[in-house]
Amino acid sequence: MEYYLRDVEYIKSVSEAFYSHLQRKKVRQMNDKMQVFFDPEPRNQNINKISENLRFNVSRNNASLELLDLIKESYATEPQKIYELAIKDNKYVGSDTWRFVKTKVKDFCIEDNYRNILVILTDGYIYHKDNHIEQNNQTTYLTPQDIRKFKLNSNKWDERMSSENYGFIPAVDNLEKLEILVLGINPDKKNDFEEDVIRRYWSDWFNNMKVGRYEIKTASLPSNMDKIIKDFIKNQ
Structure with missing residues (x-):
């Protein structure tokens, strides 16, 4: 299965969890938001227009079955x-x-007064052509080549x-008020320790930034990930 299609299904699972959350609430209690972010922002205006169609704010003033169905349909297509x-x-x-988190x-x-959940779709590596900051051995980026260069590809990693x-x-x-779910980790198979290194990078990063709650999940078939995604969003 193409990895982008897995991402599409992961997003669908997130939206279904949001839909179920709204279904359980009384209208007078509704004040919920969901949207998609890109960094950097796409230059393609068609992509920007579609992303605008994925921005929803559901409140007691606009809540309706039609709006909930629109959310479900939009995130499905x-x-x-x-x-x-x-x-x-x-x-x-x-x-x-890295820059998205920074800025x-x-x-x-x-x-304030919200439960804040950020879902990050990534293969586990971070790379952008204009962001290569280094401070001693800490960086704003990580690629398979970097892991080999840093000699983190042995059992001494x-x-x-x-x-x-x-x-x-x-x-x-x-970031105590933020919960983060990382989906799609896809380590380079040439290094037996690649996944462990990637997980350590992300978990240390989140711990250092005092993220309130997080989980880091390796890429898997959407049918396997559906319950994991929905449980993370459902449970506090």
Whole structure:
């Protein structure tokens, strides 16, 4: 199964969890939001237009069965269009996850008196052509080539990471009000320890930024991931 199609199904599972959450609430209690973010923002205006169609704010003033059905239908169809447009565009510059957390996550993803959940779709690596910051052995990026360069591809990887302080540079602090679900980790099969290294990078990063709650999941078939995604969103 193409990995972008897995992402599409993961997004669908997230939207279904949001839909179920709204169904359980009384109308007078509704004040819920869901949307999609990209970093960097796509230059393709068609992608931007579709992403706008995935921005929903459901309140007691606009809640209706029609709106809930629109949310469900939009998230079932629109994300695949975004991926197909991006593939057709064929101008991959990377995804600047680190910069998004640094400059946008507090403004876009955290509000008082809300339960704030951020779902990150990633293969586990972070790369953007314009973001290559290094501070000692900590970086804003990670690729399979970097893991080999840092000599984290042997059974001594854990000891080396700890003693040499390898990891992501903390982007911000005080993310106690944010829950993060990372989906789609897809380690390079050439290194038996690749997945362990990736997980350590992400978990250390989240711990250093004091993320309130997080889970990091390896890529799997959407049918296997559906319950995991919905349980994370359902449970607190």
